[in-house]
Amino acid sequence: MPSLCRLAGKNIKRKIQKSLSNLQNFPSALRGGRQCLGKKSKFDEIAKVDKVHYDQKMKDYGPAKGGKKKKGPNVPKRPLSGCFLFCSEFCPKIKSTNSGIYIGDVAKKLGEMWTNLSDSKKQPYITKAAKLKEKNQKDVADYKSKGKLDGTKDPAKVAQKKVEEEDEEEDEEEEQEEDE
Template identity: 70%
Template sequence: MPKGDPKKPKGKMSAYAYFVQTFRKEHKKKNPKVPVNFAEFSKKCSERWKTLSGKEKSKFDEMAKADKVRYDREMKDYGPGKRGKKDPDAPKRPPSGFLMFCSEFRPKIKSTHPGISIGEVAKNLGEMWKNLSDREKQPYITKAAKLKEKYKKDVADYKSKRKFGGTKGPAKDAGEMVEEDDEKEEEEEEEEEDE
Protein backbone atom coordinates (compact mmCIF):
# COMPACT_ATOMS: atom_id res chain seq x y z
CA MET A 1 0.00 0.00 0.00
CA PRO A 2 1.34 3.45 -0.84
CA LYS A 3 2.13 5.58 2.16
CA GLY A 4 1.25 9.21 2.58
CA ASP A 5 -1.13 11.57 0.86
CA PRO A 6 -0.49 11.99 -2.89
CA LYS A 7 -1.95 15.52 -2.64
CA LYS A 8 0.57 16.59 -0.02
CA PRO A 9 3.02 19.16 -1.39
CA LYS A 10 6.45 17.92 -2.39
CA GLY A 11 8.91 18.47 0.45
CA LYS A 12 11.29 21.41 0.40
CA MET A 13 14.80 20.81 -0.88
CA SER A 14 17.99 21.88 0.87
CA ALA A 15 20.81 23.82 -0.75
CA TYR A 16 22.86 20.62 -0.77
CA ALA A 17 20.03 18.70 -2.50
CA TYR A 18 19.94 21.35 -5.25
CA PHE A 19 23.72 21.08 -5.57
CA VAL A 20 23.52 17.28 -5.93
CA GLN A 21 20.76 17.62 -8.51
CA THR A 22 22.83 20.12 -10.52
CA PHE A 23 26.01 18.04 -10.18
CA ARG A 24 24.14 14.96 -11.39
CA LYS A 25 22.82 16.80 -14.47
CA GLU A 26 26.38 17.92 -15.27
CA HIS A 27 27.65 14.37 -14.78
CA LYS A 28 24.95 12.94 -17.08
CA LYS A 29 25.69 15.56 -19.73
CA LYS A 30 29.40 14.72 -19.71
CA ASN A 31 28.90 10.94 -19.41
CA PRO A 32 25.47 10.10 -20.88
CA LYS A 33 26.16 6.38 -21.27
CA VAL A 34 27.95 5.75 -17.98
CA PRO A 35 25.67 4.39 -15.24
CA VAL A 36 25.95 6.21 -11.92
CA ASN A 37 27.34 4.28 -8.95
CA PHE A 38 25.35 5.88 -6.14
CA ALA A 39 27.95 5.36 -3.40
CA GLU A 40 30.79 6.82 -5.49
CA PHE A 41 28.62 9.65 -6.77
CA SER A 42 27.52 10.59 -3.23
CA LYS A 43 31.13 10.64 -2.06
CA LYS A 44 32.17 12.88 -4.99
CA CYS A 45 29.24 15.22 -4.29
CA SER A 46 30.18 15.50 -0.64
CA GLU A 47 33.85 16.19 -1.43
CA ARG A 48 33.00 18.78 -4.06
CA TRP A 49 30.44 20.50 -1.79
CA LYS A 50 33.11 20.93 0.89
CA THR A 51 35.42 22.70 -1.57
CA LEU A 52 32.81 25.18 -2.85
CA SER A 53 33.23 28.80 -1.80
CA GLY A 54 30.47 30.66 0.01
CA LYS A 55 29.73 32.55 -3.20
CA GLU A 56 29.33 29.29 -5.15
CA LYS A 57 27.07 27.84 -2.44
CA SER A 58 24.94 31.00 -2.32
CA LYS A 59 23.14 30.18 -5.61
CA PHE A 60 22.04 26.85 -4.11
CA ASP A 61 21.02 28.63 -0.88
CA GLU A 62 18.83 30.96 -2.96
CA MET A 63 17.23 28.00 -4.73
CA ALA A 64 16.50 26.39 -1.34
CA LYS A 65 15.00 29.62 0.03
CA ALA A 66 12.73 29.95 -3.01
CA ASP A 67 11.66 26.33 -2.61
CA LYS A 68 10.91 26.90 1.09
CA VAL A 69 8.62 29.80 0.12
CA ARG A 70 6.86 27.51 -2.38
CA TYR A 71 6.55 24.73 0.18
CA ASP A 72 5.20 27.01 2.93
CA ARG A 73 2.64 28.50 0.49
CA GLU A 74 1.48 25.05 -0.67
CA MET A 75 1.32 23.69 2.89
CA LYS A 76 -0.94 26.60 3.88
CA ASP A 77 -3.45 25.43 1.26
CA TYR A 78 -2.93 21.71 1.93
CA GLY A 79 -5.98 19.67 2.97
CA PRO A 80 -5.25 18.04 6.36
CA GLY A 81 -4.89 21.43 8.00
CA LYS A 82 -8.28 22.37 6.58
CA ARG A 83 -9.89 19.06 7.39
CA GLY A 84 -11.44 20.23 10.60
CA LYS A 85 -10.76 19.14 14.12
CA LYS A 86 -11.68 15.64 15.23
CA ASP A 87 -14.69 15.78 17.48
CA PRO A 88 -13.62 14.70 20.98
CA ASP A 89 -17.10 13.22 21.49
CA ALA A 90 -16.71 10.87 18.52
CA PRO A 91 -16.42 7.19 19.47
CA LYS A 92 -12.86 5.91 19.76
CA ARG A 93 -12.00 3.09 17.39
CA PRO A 94 -11.27 -0.15 19.26
CA PRO A 95 -7.90 -1.90 18.96
CA SER A 96 -7.42 -4.95 16.76
CA GLY A 97 -6.66 -8.36 18.22
CA PHE A 98 -3.01 -7.80 17.41
CA LEU A 99 -2.93 -4.48 19.27
CA MET A 100 -4.64 -6.05 22.30
CA PHE A 101 -1.99 -8.75 22.29
CA CYS A 102 0.72 -6.07 22.09
CA SER A 103 -0.67 -4.09 25.02
CA GLU A 104 -0.64 -7.27 27.13
CA PHE A 105 2.89 -8.39 26.22
CA ARG A 106 4.71 -5.06 25.73
CA PRO A 107 5.28 -4.56 29.50
CA LYS A 108 6.56 -8.13 29.84
CA ILE A 109 9.11 -7.63 27.06
CA LYS A 110 10.24 -4.31 28.54
CA SER A 111 10.66 -5.80 32.02
CA THR A 112 12.70 -8.79 30.80
CA HIS A 113 14.81 -6.61 28.45
CA PRO A 114 15.36 -3.22 30.15
CA GLY A 115 16.68 -0.55 27.80
CA ILE A 116 15.31 -2.27 24.68
CA SER A 117 14.41 0.16 21.88
CA ILE A 118 10.82 0.78 20.79
CA GLY A 119 11.64 -0.71 17.40
CA GLU A 120 13.00 -3.91 18.97
CA VAL A 121 9.91 -4.20 21.20
CA ALA A 122 7.69 -3.89 18.12
CA LYS A 123 9.79 -6.43 16.23
CA ASN A 124 9.56 -8.91 19.13
CA LEU A 125 5.80 -8.43 19.41
CA GLY A 126 5.37 -8.99 15.68
CA GLU A 127 7.42 -12.19 15.84
CA MET A 128 5.51 -13.44 18.88
CA TRP A 129 2.16 -12.78 17.17
CA LYS A 130 3.30 -14.50 13.99
CA ASN A 131 4.36 -17.58 15.96
CA LEU A 132 1.03 -17.95 17.78
CA SER A 133 -1.36 -20.61 16.54
CA ASP A 134 -4.82 -19.58 15.37
CA ARG A 135 -6.22 -21.04 18.59
CA GLU A 136 -3.87 -18.87 20.68
CA LYS A 137 -4.81 -15.75 18.70
CA GLN A 138 -8.54 -16.43 18.95
CA PRO A 139 -9.23 -14.83 22.38
CA TYR A 140 -7.73 -11.53 21.19
CA ILE A 141 -9.55 -11.67 17.86
CA THR A 142 -12.87 -12.50 19.55
CA LYS A 143 -12.54 -9.67 22.06
CA ALA A 144 -11.60 -7.25 19.27
CA ALA A 145 -14.64 -8.34 17.22
CA LYS A 146 -16.97 -7.69 20.18
CA LEU A 147 -15.47 -4.26 20.73
CA LYS A 148 -15.79 -3.52 17.01
CA GLU A 149 -19.51 -4.40 17.07
CA LYS A 150 -20.03 -2.07 20.03
CA TYR A 151 -18.05 0.61 18.23
CA LYS A 152 -20.26 0.30 15.12
CA LYS A 153 -23.35 0.83 17.27
CA ASP A 154 -21.71 3.79 19.00
CA VAL A 155 -20.82 5.34 15.63
CA ALA A 156 -24.40 4.88 14.37
CA ASP A 157 -25.74 6.56 17.54
CA TYR A 158 -23.17 9.32 17.21
CA LYS A 159 -24.05 9.97 13.56
CA SER A 160 -27.77 10.11 14.30
CA LYS A 161 -27.17 12.63 17.10
CA ARG A 162 -25.03 14.74 14.74
CA LYS A 163 -27.72 14.74 12.03
CA PHE A 164 -30.32 16.03 14.42
CA GLY A 165 -28.11 18.61 16.08
CA GLY A 166 -27.61 16.64 19.29
CA THR A 167 -23.95 17.59 19.70
CA LYS A 168 -21.76 20.49 18.74
CA GLY A 169 -18.74 19.71 16.66
CA PRO A 170 -16.60 20.62 13.70
CA ALA A 171 -17.93 22.03 10.47
CA LYS A 172 -17.26 18.84 8.50
CA ASP A 173 -19.81 16.07 8.85
CA ALA A 174 -18.65 14.03 11.84
CA GLY A 175 -19.73 10.76 10.28
CA GLU A 176 -17.38 11.37 7.36
CA MET A 177 -14.53 12.16 9.75
CA VAL A 178 -15.09 8.97 11.76
CA GLU A 179 -15.11 6.95 8.52
CA GLU A 180 -11.92 8.66 7.25
CA ASP A 181 -10.19 8.01 10.58
CA ASP A 182 -11.31 4.36 10.49
CA GLU A 183 -9.90 3.86 7.00
CA LYS A 184 -6.57 5.46 7.96
CA GLU A 185 -6.29 3.43 11.18
CA GLU A 186 -7.19 0.18 9.40
CA GLU A 187 -4.39 0.79 6.87
CA GLU A 188 -1.92 1.47 9.72
CA GLU A 189 -2.99 -1.71 11.57
CA GLU A 190 -2.62 -3.82 8.42
CA GLU A 191 0.92 -2.47 8.01
CA GLU A 192 1.73 -3.25 11.67
CA GLU A 193 0.43 -6.81 11.39
CA ASP A 194 2.41 -7.37 8.18
CA GLU A 195 5.70 -6.39 9.84
Protein backbone atom coordinates (compact mmCIF):
# COMPACT_ATOMS: atom_id res chain seq x y z
CA MET A 1 0.00 0.00 0.00
CA PRO A 2 1.67 3.24 -1.08
CA SER A 3 1.98 5.93 1.55
CA LEU A 4 1.24 9.60 1.13
CA CYS A 5 4.95 10.42 0.98
CA ARG A 6 5.63 7.79 -1.68
CA LEU A 7 2.78 9.07 -3.87
CA ALA A 8 4.07 12.62 -3.62
CA GLY A 9 7.59 11.41 -4.39
CA LYS A 10 6.41 9.70 -7.58
CA ASN A 11 4.76 12.91 -8.70
CA ILE A 12 7.91 14.93 -8.04
CA LYS A 13 10.07 12.31 -9.77
CA ARG A 14 8.03 12.59 -12.96
CA LYS A 15 8.43 16.36 -13.02
CA ILE A 16 12.17 16.15 -12.43
CA GLN A 17 12.63 13.54 -15.14
CA LYS A 18 10.88 15.80 -17.64
CA SER A 19 13.11 18.72 -16.71
CA LEU A 20 16.33 16.68 -16.94
CA SER A 21 16.25 16.97 -20.70
CA ASN A 22 16.90 20.68 -20.20
CA LEU A 23 19.28 21.17 -17.24
CA GLN A 24 18.54 24.90 -17.07
CA ASN A 25 15.06 24.07 -15.77
CA PHE A 26 16.34 21.63 -13.13
CA PRO A 27 16.33 24.04 -10.11
CA SER A 28 12.85 25.25 -10.95
CA ALA A 29 11.65 21.64 -11.19
CA LEU A 30 12.95 20.98 -7.69
CA ARG A 31 11.16 24.06 -6.36
CA GLY A 32 8.01 22.95 -8.10
CA GLY A 33 8.31 19.55 -6.47
CA ARG A 34 8.47 21.07 -3.00
CA GLN A 35 5.46 23.24 -3.74
CA CYS A 36 3.59 20.11 -4.80
CA LEU A 37 4.01 18.69 -1.29
CA GLY A 38 1.79 21.44 0.08
CA LYS A 39 -1.20 19.99 -1.83
CA LYS A 40 -1.79 17.09 0.55
CA SER A 41 -5.49 16.65 -0.15
CA LYS A 42 -4.85 15.30 -3.65
CA PHE A 43 -2.51 12.64 -2.31
CA ASP A 44 -4.74 11.89 0.68
CA GLU A 45 -7.55 10.91 -1.69
CA ILE A 46 -5.26 8.66 -3.72
CA ALA A 47 -3.96 7.04 -0.53
CA LYS A 48 -7.51 6.39 0.74
CA VAL A 49 -8.47 4.68 -2.52
CA ASP A 50 -5.32 2.58 -2.38
CA LYS A 51 -6.03 1.65 1.25
CA VAL A 52 -9.53 0.43 0.38
CA HIS A 53 -8.08 -1.65 -2.46
CA TYR A 54 -5.38 -3.03 -0.13
CA ASP A 55 -7.92 -3.92 2.58
CA GLN A 56 -10.06 -5.81 0.06
CA LYS A 57 -7.07 -7.83 -1.10
CA MET A 58 -6.05 -8.60 2.49
CA LYS A 59 -9.57 -9.78 3.30
CA ASP A 60 -9.26 -12.47 0.61
CA TYR A 61 -5.74 -13.40 1.66
CA GLY A 62 -5.47 -16.21 4.19
CA PRO A 63 -2.68 -18.16 5.79
CA ALA A 64 -1.46 -21.34 4.13
CA LYS A 65 -3.47 -24.44 4.94
CA GLY A 66 -1.92 -27.24 6.92
CA GLY A 67 0.72 -25.12 8.58
CA LYS A 68 4.15 -26.22 9.62
CA LYS A 69 4.61 -29.88 10.48
CA LYS A 70 5.22 -30.43 14.16
CA LYS A 71 7.92 -32.80 15.23
CA GLY A 72 6.85 -35.69 17.36
CA PRO A 73 7.94 -35.78 20.98
CA ASN A 74 9.86 -39.04 20.46
CA VAL A 75 11.86 -38.00 17.40
CA PRO A 76 15.55 -38.73 18.04
CA LYS A 77 17.65 -35.60 18.45
CA ARG A 78 20.68 -34.95 16.27
CA PRO A 79 23.97 -36.15 17.75
CA LEU A 80 26.67 -33.78 18.96
CA SER A 81 29.65 -33.05 16.72
CA GLY A 82 33.22 -33.63 17.80
CA CYS A 83 33.65 -29.95 18.62
CA PHE A 84 30.58 -29.91 20.86
CA LEU A 85 31.73 -33.06 22.66
CA PHE A 86 35.05 -31.30 23.31
CA CYS A 87 33.25 -28.17 24.52
CA SER A 88 30.96 -30.10 26.86
CA GLU A 89 34.04 -31.67 28.47
CA PHE A 90 36.10 -28.48 28.87
CA CYS A 91 33.39 -25.89 29.55
CA PRO A 92 33.12 -26.65 33.31
CA LYS A 93 36.92 -26.52 33.62
CA ILE A 94 37.10 -23.07 32.02
CA LYS A 95 34.24 -21.76 34.17
CA SER A 96 35.89 -23.03 37.36
CA THR A 97 39.29 -21.51 36.55
CA ASN A 98 37.82 -18.16 35.43
CA SER A 99 35.03 -17.29 37.85
CA GLY A 100 32.69 -14.53 36.69
CA ILE A 101 33.51 -15.02 33.00
CA TYR A 102 30.72 -14.38 30.49
CA ILE A 103 29.34 -17.26 28.43
CA GLY A 104 30.40 -15.55 25.20
CA ASP A 105 33.99 -15.39 26.42
CA VAL A 106 33.82 -19.06 27.42
CA ALA A 107 32.66 -19.93 23.91
CA LYS A 108 35.50 -17.90 22.38
CA LYS A 109 38.07 -19.68 24.54
CA LEU A 110 36.63 -23.08 23.69
CA GLY A 111 36.69 -22.22 19.99
CA GLU A 112 40.32 -21.15 20.20
CA MET A 113 41.22 -24.31 22.10
CA TRP A 114 39.50 -26.50 19.49
CA THR A 115 41.20 -24.79 16.54
CA ASN A 116 44.61 -24.96 18.22
CA LEU A 117 44.15 -28.64 19.07
CA SER A 118 46.18 -31.03 16.91
CA ASP A 119 44.41 -33.58 14.71
CA SER A 120 45.64 -36.47 16.84
CA LYS A 121 44.06 -34.92 19.96
CA LYS A 122 40.82 -34.15 18.08
CA GLN A 123 40.52 -37.74 16.88
CA PRO A 124 38.88 -39.24 20.05
CA TYR A 125 36.12 -36.63 19.91
CA ILE A 126 35.59 -37.12 16.18
CA THR A 127 35.36 -40.92 16.52
CA LYS A 128 32.92 -40.60 19.40
CA ALA A 129 30.82 -38.21 17.28
CA ALA A 130 30.86 -40.72 14.41
CA LYS A 131 29.60 -43.48 16.74
CA LEU A 132 26.86 -41.20 18.01
CA LYS A 133 25.91 -40.37 14.42
CA GLU A 134 25.61 -44.07 13.50
CA LYS A 135 23.49 -44.71 16.60
CA ASN A 136 21.29 -41.75 15.70
CA GLN A 137 20.80 -43.04 12.15
CA LYS A 138 19.64 -46.39 13.55
CA ASP A 139 17.28 -44.64 15.98
CA VAL A 140 15.81 -42.52 13.18
CA ALA A 141 15.32 -45.61 11.00
CA ASP A 142 13.55 -47.38 13.89
CA TYR A 143 11.40 -44.33 14.50
CA LYS A 144 10.41 -44.08 10.84
CA SER A 145 9.65 -47.80 10.61
CA LYS A 146 7.29 -47.58 13.58
CA GLY A 147 5.46 -44.68 12.01
CA LYS A 148 3.88 -41.83 13.89
CA LEU A 149 3.91 -42.26 17.64
CA ASP A 150 2.07 -40.94 20.67
CA GLY A 151 -0.66 -38.85 19.11
CA THR A 152 1.40 -36.98 16.57
CA LYS A 153 -0.98 -36.32 13.72
CA ASP A 154 -0.85 -34.45 10.49
CA PRO A 155 -2.65 -31.07 11.00
CA ALA A 156 -4.58 -31.42 7.74
CA LYS A 157 -5.91 -34.83 8.78
CA VAL A 158 -6.98 -33.46 12.16
CA ALA A 159 -8.90 -30.64 10.48
CA GLN A 160 -10.50 -33.11 8.05
CA LYS A 161 -11.64 -35.35 10.94
CA LYS A 162 -13.21 -32.35 12.71
CA VAL A 163 -15.16 -31.46 9.56
CA GLU A 164 -16.32 -35.07 9.18
CA GLU A 165 -17.42 -35.18 12.84
CA GLU A 166 -19.38 -31.95 12.43
CA ASP A 167 -21.05 -33.32 9.29
CA GLU A 168 -22.02 -36.49 11.16
CA GLU A 169 -23.48 -34.45 14.03
CA GLU A 170 -25.52 -32.35 11.59
CA ASP A 171 -26.78 -35.50 9.87
CA GLU A 172 -27.85 -36.96 13.23
CA GLU A 173 -29.67 -33.75 14.16
CA GLU A 174 -31.51 -33.74 10.82
CA GLU A 175 -32.54 -37.37 11.30
CA GLN A 176 -33.87 -36.59 14.78
CA GLU A 177 -35.87 -33.65 13.43
CA GLU A 178 -37.33 -35.83 10.67
CA ASP A 179 -38.32 -38.52 13.21
CA GLU A 180 -40.23 -35.96 15.28
